[in-house]
Amino acid sequence: MIIQARVEAQNIAMSYGTNVVLRDVNFVIEPGEFFALLGPSGSGKSTLLRLIAGFNHAQAGRLLINGADISKVPPWARNVGMVFQNYALFPHMTVRQNVAFGLEERKLPRHEIAEKVRAALSLVSLSDYAERRPSQLSGGQQQRVALARTLAVEPQVLLLDEPLSNLDAKLRVQMRHELRSLQRKLGITTSVVTHDQEEAMTTADRIAVMHHGVIQQIGTPMDLFDSPMNRFVADFVGSINLLPGRVEQTHGTVVFESTTLGRIALARAPFRSGPAEIALRPHTLALAETPSDSTRAWLTGTILDREFVGEFVRYTIKVNDRTIIADQPHYIGRPAHASGNPIYVGVDPAQITILPPAHPHIEP
Amino acid sequence: MLKGATPAQVAVALLIAAFLLFFLVIPVAMVIYVAFVEPDGAFTLSHFGSFFHISLMRESFGNSLVVAGLSVVVATLIAVPLAYFTARFQFRGALLIQTLGVLPLIMPPFVGAVAMQLIFGRNGSVNLLLNDAFGVSLPIMDGLNGVIFVEALHYFPFILMNLVVALSNIDSAMEESAQNLGASGFRLFRRIVFPLAMPGYVAGAALVFVKVFDDLGTPLVLNVTNMLAPQAYLRITSVGIEDPIGYVISVFMIVFSLLALWMSALALRGREYATLQRGGSSLARRTLTPAQALIAYTWIVLVLLLVLTPHIGILLLSLAKVWSFSVVPDAYTLQHYSSVFEDSPRMIWNTVLYCGVAAFIDVILGTAIAYLILRTRLPLRHSLDFVASAALAIPGVVLAIGYLRTFRGIELPFTGELLTSSWLVLVIVYAVRRLPYALRSCMAALQQLHVSLEEAAQNLGAKQRRTLTRVVVPLMAGGMLAGFVTSFMTAAVELSATIMLTTSQSYAPMSYGIYLYMQSAAGRGPGAALGVLAVVIVALGTYLSHRLLRSRALDVVKQI
Numbered sequence: 001m002i003i004q005a006r007v008e009a010q011n012i013a014m015s016y017g018t019n020v021v022l023r024d025v026n027f028v029i030e031p032g033e034f035f036a037l038l039g040p041s042g043s044g045k046s047t048l049l050r051l052i053a054g055f056n057h058a059q060a061g062r063l064l065i066n067g068a069d070i071s072k073v074p075p076w077a078r079n080v081g082m083v084f085q086n087y088a089l090f091p092h093m094t095v096r097q098n099v100a101f102g103l104e105e106r107k108l109p110r111h112e113i114a115e116k117v118r119a120a121l122s123l124v125s126l127s128d129y130a131e132r133r134p135s136q137l138s139g140g141q142q143q144r145v146a147l148a149r150t151l152a153v154e155p156q157v158l159l160l161d162e163p164l165s166n167l168d169a170k171l172r173v174q175m176r177h178e179l180r181s182l183q184r185k186l187g188i189t190t191s192v193v194t195h196d197q198e199e200a201m202t203t204a205d206r207i208a209v210m211h212h213g214v215i216q217q218i219g220t221p222m223d224l225f226d227s228p229m230n231r232f233v234a235d236f237v238g239s240i241n242l243l244p245g246r247v248e249q250t251h252g253t254v255v256f257e258s259t260t261l262g263r264i265a266l267a268r269a270p271f272r273s274g275p276a277e278i279a280l281r282p283h284t285l286a287l288a289e290t291p292s293d294s295t296r297a298w299l300t301g302t303i304l305d306r307e308f309v310g311e312f313v314r315y316t317i318k319v320n321d322r323t324i325i326a327d328q329p330h331y332i333g334r335p336a337h338a339s340g341n342p343i344y345v346g347v348d349p350a351q352i353t354i355l356p357p358a359h360p361h362i363e364p
Numbered sequence: 365m366l367k368g369a370t371p372a373q374v375a376v377a378l379l380i381a382a383f384l385l386f387f388l389v390i391p392v393a394m395v396i397y398v399a400f401v402e403p404d405g406a407f408t409l410s411h412f413g414s415f416f417h418i419s420l421m422r423e424s425f426g427n428s429l430v431v432a433g434l435s436v437v438v439a440t441l442i443a444v445p446l447a448y449f450t451a452r453f454q455f456r457g458a459l460l461i462q463t464l465g466v467l468p469l470i471m472p473p474f475v476g477a478v479a480m481q482l483i484f485g486r487n488g489s490v491n492l493l494l495n496d497a498f499g500v501s502l503p504i505m506d507g508l509n510g511v512i513f514v515e516a517l518h519y520f521p522f523i524l525m526n527l528v529v530a531l532s533n534i535d536s537a538m539e540e541s542a543q544n545l546g547a548s549g550f551r552l553f554r555r556i557v558f559p560l561a562m563p564g565y566v567a568g569a570a571l572v573f574v575k576v577f578d579d580l581g582t583p584l585v586l587n588v589t590n591m592l593a594p595q596a597y598l599r600i601t602s603v604g605i606e607d608p609i610g611y612v613i614s615v616f617m618i619v620f621s622l623l624a625l626w627m628s629a630l631a632l633r634g635r636e637y638a639t640l641q642r643g644g645s646s647l648a649r650r651t652l653t654p655a656q657a658l659i660a661y662t663w664i665v666l667v668l669l670l671v672l673t674p675h676i677g678i679l680l681l682s683l684a685k686v687w688s689f690s691v692v693p694d695a696y697t698l699q700h701y702s703s704v705f706e707d708s709p710r711m712i713w714n715t716v717l718y719c720g721v722a723a724f725i726d727v728i729l730g731t732a733i734a735y736l737i738l739r740t741r742l743p744l745r746h747s748l749d750f751v752a753s754a755a756l757a758i759p760g761v762v763l764a765i766g767y768l769r770t771f772r773g774i775e776l777p778f779t780g781e782l783l784t785s786s787w788l789v790l791v792i793v794y795a796v797r798r799l800p801y802a803l804r805s806c807m808a809a810l811q812q813l814h815v816s817l818e819e820a821a822q823n824l825g826a827k828q829r830r831t832l833t834r835v836v837v838p839l840m841a842g843g844m845l846a847g848f849v850t851s852f853m854t855a856a857v858e859l860s861a862t863i864m865l866t867t868s869q870s871y872a873p874m875s876y877g878i879y880l881y882m883q884s885a886a887g888r889g890p891g892a893a894l895g896v897l898a899v900v901i902v903a904l905g906t907y908l909s910h911r912l913l914r915s916r917a918l919d920v921v922k923q924i
Contacts, residue, residue, distance in 0.1 A: 053819075053823060054822075055819055055822075074822075074827075075819070075822040075823055076822045076823070076824075076825045076826055076827050077825075080823070081823065081824075082820070082823045084816045084819065084820055085816075086814065086816055088814065088816040088817050088819065088820035089820075090817060090820075090821075090835060090839075091839065092838050092839055101821065101824050101826075101834075102824030102825050105824055105825035105826045105830065106825055146820075149820075149824065150823075150824075153824060153825065
């Protein structure tokens with residue numbers, strides 16, 4: 001019986017003394033959506049999450065849940081459930097007592113509490129661990145208890161602060177799936193804070209990329225990957241090659257011109273003419289000893305270095321005055337190109353994204 | 365969850381501030397004021413002039429400095445080799461050294477002093493033996509020597525523990541890179557190990573200096589009166605509370621205490637020398653050669669024997685029927701214990717009552733201050749910590765004089781009794797003097813409690829008070845209890861302020877009782893029995909608070 005809540009932030013600004021932490025933040029989390037706040041440390045994402053939970057106060061702006069301004073509501077009255085990065089399980093209580101905590105604060109009758117605790121624990125598959133203490137649980141189990149404890153009170157919004165950062169790599173992938181399917185099953189509006197772009201991309205419906213307290217771009221994972229709006233987003237989500245140049249409209253076609261690429265006709269129209277940067281994803285580049293495919297624009301270069309990643313080989317190539325990275329899928333029997341050899345790099349115009357030059361509002 | 369001040373928090377802060385103001389700040393300020401003021405209120409330095417005119421005063425001042433200084437020297441001589449052995453060598457005696465670090469502290473110096481007289485005094489066991497064998501006698505316990513000896517033997521653990529911690533914080537990478545660059549042996553010690561360990565040493569040494577400088581009980585029990593603290597006591601009790609000399613002495617004592625504590629704080633701040641990196645290890649431990657092992661163990665055994673003398677001595681004294689001019693008692697009896705439990709159960713009960721109430725007050729205050737400092741953004745809250753901890757810099761004698769002067773004439777409601785002649789003033793002075801210990805325990809306990817636990821409770825719907833009672837207090841309980849125990853047992857052996865503020869035997873606590881008993885030859889037996897009881901209490905308390913805090917390193921250094 002989860003209420004699907006809509007969360008909205010309007011013009012939120014927050015500072016600690018002279019240190020500006022959040023700058024004109026606006027976003028909407030739709031009911032039932034899995035929304036990620038993604039950014040490096042210091043970007044303000046955790047601050048924003050804690051704002052929603054009520055542990056911070058913004059100096060300006062409004063925070064609305066289902067249209068109601070909650071800025072003045074204290075944390076214990078918001079009905080917004082938060083799972084902390086270090087889980088914050090009460091060490092002096094058993095798993096059962098931990099999960100029952102919020103229900104006891106709501107003064108529910110004893111049998112109802114017992115039933116809800118049982119349901120919450122079975123939701124996270126920890127029914128057999130009810131009498132254990134937090135210190136007797138593994139990291140993954142502790143996280144599930146924290147989740148059960150938060151979900152037991154049926155909050156209208158679920159907040160997760162770096163939920164996977166304390167888990168080891170294999171466990172992370174598994175928990176990612178579990179979190180996502182749990183959220184889908186319950187349909188609860190969820191916001192996750194993470195610095196791991198792979199985690200955000202694989203789990204979230206939409207992502208807000210943050211940097212220096214400003215939201216750089218909000219979009220679906222594919223939107224962010226294919227159409228980054230600025231250099232920071234292009235570089236943060238996946239790997240990227242960036243080349244400077246100019247965009248020109250000539251005779252109805254849009255052309256990008258740079259010292260490295262020469263003139264290349266673009267398939268997708270960027271915003272306007274003028275100086276710009278071209279963004280090339282390493283995996284879209286083709287490498288050949290002689291250029292063959294005429295739909296591509298070919299550059300000449302020399303291989304500086306290569307890294308064998310397994311699924312692909314990553315080449316560092318010098319082209320004119322620039323260094324670019326190209327990823328080539330690896331198959332058994334396919335040899336890698338040798339360092340020091342000359343090579344042709346093929347660019348597919350349809351895969352190019354154009355970025356505006358640095359915008360003062362977005363990249364401080 | 366740091367927010368601005370709520371009315372409840374402000375009210376609590378004001379209450380604490382009022383307590384500290386009335387029972388610490390004002391009495392000390394009063395003492396300083398009187399020292400600088402004529403009876404009519406005009407500022408004057410004449411009292412200081414008078415002080416320096418009296419030769420006994422000049423002598424006492426010098427003696428106090430000398431005694432404190434030499435105590436540090438002797439304590440250093442005992443502690444440094446022990447610290448070096450522990451940190452430097454692979455050593456099965458490490459546990460032994462740790463015990464050595466605790467044993468002296470459980471015996472209050474004034475209790476052990478009497479036993480030391482009997483063993484090391486002019487006609488004590490050691491000198492009797494030496495006389496018979498070699499015809500010489502060592503004036504170990506004569507006059508100031510006795511004070512130095514007793515104090516050094518009691519306080520050397522402060523230096524030992526601080527030094528061991530400092531040495532163990534030095535990353536072996538420091539030493540190894542120095543060796544790699546060509547340094548070794550003494551040069552290595554002098555250029556690398558010593559400077560890095562210095563702050564730890566200075567911190568310990570400064571504290572030993574302060575404690576010895578301020579100690580009233582030990583000199584009195586040894587009948588040494590030409591030092592500052594005994595002089596202050598004698599002037600106030602014989603000439604009266606108006607005598608300005610007592611106040612002048614108090615000012616000197618405060619100044620030196622503050623100086624020493626300031627030096628200690630400075631030294632510890634420079635402890636950013638703690639260089640132990642993640643994955644690093646402490647100084648490499650060498651194995652002892654047989655010759656080195658012999659020296660090491662000999663030294664340890666010697667120190668152990670020395671350290672155990674007051675303990676053994678007091679035990680023997682409590683069981684001795686007659687003990688004078690003989691190496692060991694001539695006859696034994698349990699009579700002293702029975703007489704203590706028959707005649708003076710009152711004193712034991714008094715100690716339990718006063719120290720229990722005082723410790724309880726300390727824990728409440730300590731928890732409140734810790735919470736205000738760590739969990740709120742109340743302006744000026746750090747000053748509460750500062751003032752409460754400043755009580756460590758105020759000698760017991762000075763605080764007592766301050767109370768006598770500030771509260772003179774104040775009557776208790778309902779009884780018409782004077783505050784300064786009642787047991788309440790003892791409870792207050794113990795609470796104020798021992799608050800810093802409880803405060804540290806509570807701060808440590810709260811610091812270990814990650815704030816996310818409280819936030820999680822609030823997120824689940826618990827308001828402030830519920831969060832406190834369901835999460836914070838249960839998790840702090842261990843630290844709070846440890847604070848209670850430390851406050852209690854250090855109050856139980858407090859003597860300096862007790863001597864000055866106890867006017868009648870009827871409400872005297874144990875420490876005063878021991879002091880009275882020791883003044884007569886016949887009373888030494890029962891006095892020793894009470895002393896053994898005091899030691900047992902302190903030992904139990906130390907053990908309990910170790911277990912409760914569950915962290916050795918924290919504990920002994922913090923008992924300072």
